[in-house]
Amino acid sequence: MDIAILEVFIILGLTIFFFVTELFPVDKIAIFIIVSLVLLGLVTPEEAISGFSNSATITVLSLMIIAIALEDNGVIAWFAQGLQRLSILPLLILIPTFMFITAGISAFISTTAVVIVFIKIIFQLSERFGIPAGKLLLPVSFAGILGGSCTLMGTSTNLIVNSIAQNRGVDKLGFFEFAWMGGIFLVAGIIIVTIASRFLPKKDPSESLELAYEIDELITTITIKPSSPLVGKTINDTFLKEASDVTLLKLVRNGVTTNAPGKYITLQSGDELVVMADIDNLERIMTDGAHKEEKPAETSDQLVDIPKDIKLESEKAKKEPIAIQLLEILILPGSVFLGSTLSDLKRFNLQGILPIAIKKRKNLRNTKERLIRKNLDQIRIKPGDRILLETDKSSVNELNNLEGVVILKTHEPFQPKNKTKKYIATAVLLAVIGLAASGVLSILASSLTGMALLLATNCLEMNKIYTKVDWQIFFLLAGMIPLGVAMTNSGADIWLSDQLLILFEGKDKLFILGAIFLITMIMSGSVSNNATAVIMAPIAISVAAGLELPAKPFLLAVMFAANFSFFTPVGYQTNTLIYNLGIYRFKHFLFIGGILSIVLCVLGTLLLSTLF
Incomplete structure (x- = not known):
């Protein structure tokens, strides 16, 4: 093994260790990665900072900024207002209804922003109508993840995989190219979570505060x-x-x-x-x-x-x-x-x-x-x-x-919502989606245009951008992308794919596709979904090339599996968010999320094999 490959694996191992143990925040880990790669000569200084100008990173930043404007102007809350009328529905109907609506919105708006708004709505329903919040919060989080996997702009993971594919000469993914698979995953997820909801706690998050204080x-x-x-x-x-x-x-x-x-x-x-x-x-x-x-x-x-x-x-x-x-x-x-x-x-x-x-x-x-x-x-x-x-x-x-x-x-002090700005922000969102989905503009160009329109119409203020953007995600993306470059420069991705091909020698392509899906999903359960995508996407492309098979099924396997980190509360931000409310235990994610992950892994492997 070449010394450069060994150095990349050491950095990769330390990165995973820091992610799992949470010894440092993810943005600090990203900075450490950049500096380490430069000092070891694995990337040039220009390549080390390439993540900050990468199209996926800037697109994610633009979409986060648009989501801030939508939330500040009451658009997301406006979309969700009618949900309070659903309180008359039985719980077994209310859960899938909430999941379907959450997924629909999350396909076009930041999943985290959507879930935060739904948490507030669920709290209100719990207080006013006695609906057990514990029965709805985890399903909503899972639905947000599933919905975000239906379109190219649904999650940052999708954009990263698409960016890596283009840089490696693979045809870019279409806006709705994999939506039909995402829809099937969503239906399966709604059925499984609704049935398993009987094992979710009935505890109201407000109860713990009242009992404590x-x-x-x-x-x-x-x-x-x-x-x-x-x-x-x-x-x-x-x-x-x-x-x-x-x-x-x-x-x-x-x-x-x-x-x-x-x-x-x-x-x-x-x-x-x-x-x-x-x-x-x-x-x-x-x-x-x-x-x-x-x-x-x-x-x-x-x-x-x-x-x-x-x-x-x-x-x-x-x-x-x-x-x-x-x-x-x-x-x-x-x-x-x-x-x-x-x-x-x-x-x-x-x-x-x-x-x-x-x-x-x-x-x-x-x-x-x-x-x-x-x-x-x-x-x-x-x-x-x-x-x-x-x-x-x-x-x-x-x-x-x-x-x-x-x-x-x-x-934050209450700010009355301006109806005109709410309508403008909604129109901008629809324009961004329309331009990107039709192919008139790339997602990057359409999202930048949308951000500029929001600023020009005073629907968004620069100080809100500075204070509300999740800069940890931005720095994480910017830091992980150079690690992918280093894997290519050193040949680490080719070496890994060769080892996997030896391991999979004589195995059916369906088995190999399922193994890539499973490995990615397991890694995403403990490491950030974005970091997992950066690490696994180049390997998936190399494995496909070694098998002389089309790369897209393997890339989509990485994309879906990196998102589907249901079996732990730390793999995806929305799961961490609801876990920190103190309602759920690790076992709820391990049991319900574990069953969902196994089903989606098998289902995803079968669906993606049709693309060979």
Whole structure:
């Protein structure tokens, strides 16, 4: 074995080891790969950075940016809104319906972005209609992966395999060339997962939080401004009565407090309302004060005031625009905040940090009744309480340095969706799909055009690109592509294919195709699907050449198998996402995903053999 081949295998082995053990983030691993290849002379410096200009890498980046615009402008949520009407369906019908819709959207939009939106929808269905979220989240993740495998732009893996094929002189894949196989895989996946869903847990993700922290809704005080559409209306005629997630605890008018105000009380300018709401409704109230009212949400005037003890601070902050975000913190025993009220938090001199609302820990007494009988500034902070803070990003470190405080999560301030931008973003998506599918433009050219149109129409802001793009995927692709180049330069791919041909000598081509499918699938279960595609695609092409068979069946085997990492929660990003919610155990992926993987491996081998 040549020394260069040995060096490539050492780098490859270390790469797989770091991926499996997660000693370093994937973007760091990618940088290590690039540097190692250059220092060992396996690639030139220009080849080492070729991944950053590779058509597949740029196409994936462009599609991720388009997905950000679609999510920010409410397009993905708009597509999925009707799903809440499906709550009346039996679970055995609801699961395949959700899977089919998820797969359909994922065929054209980033699978991860789609699954994130569906997670939110499933949470809402779980809370409002008692539908067990554990029965839907894993099927949705699996469906997203299956749907993304139906078109060339469905996943980054498809684009990488296509790019490698073109660089090796193999005919490029068509946009819908393998869609019929992807459709068969999807139907098989829906049937298997629906049947196996009886073994999925019924646990609701919100239950674990409530049991761990025993918390209720966020509580805050708002002040009605003269310009608010709430003025002159009875409580019964406003969102305060209609919204199930907003509870009016009391009304303060001219210093007089009314507990549990009646629905026929007419609201006036200057009224102070103590409300209990979830995070989404609280942000909407603070943003426009209208919720379901008829006044356009685009108005620049704030229609309600946040608590009067922090009003002046907010006005001061308006004069100096800074990047504001919402933080939710958990108060632990020993915290310096214990015994304080929201008003008292100002005495701690936390610059740039404003308390907005408090989420009280439940106890044996009735939480709502106790809060109604107290003014908000009299409620004392206790261990287990959560506090919502408005802060600029530079002040987050001050909270990290405090004893007895844990930052649980961050919330981006609610931004009302602009209907015009939503329609423009939808039109751009359809144009990108149409141009790419018809062959008028390549996927790279169409995605770049779509990104430019979104920027030109202000449907997308550059700062959103910098903060929301998953740069880990970008760097992973850019780092793995030079590894594929090094395998070619050193002859490692030819050496490996020769060893496989010796191993498969005398075996039927169907068996060899199935072995390539199985090896790729197993590798993808522990290594990133994109990294697996980069490693296995050149080997598959070489094996096909050695057998004097067409390369496409072997390339498609690598493409599908790299995507189909169902039997572990670490092979695909959406599986990792739902696994981290704490609902599923490894065994759920190993059992259900394992059965699905075996079936798809056999089915895929049989379908792809028809291309010989």
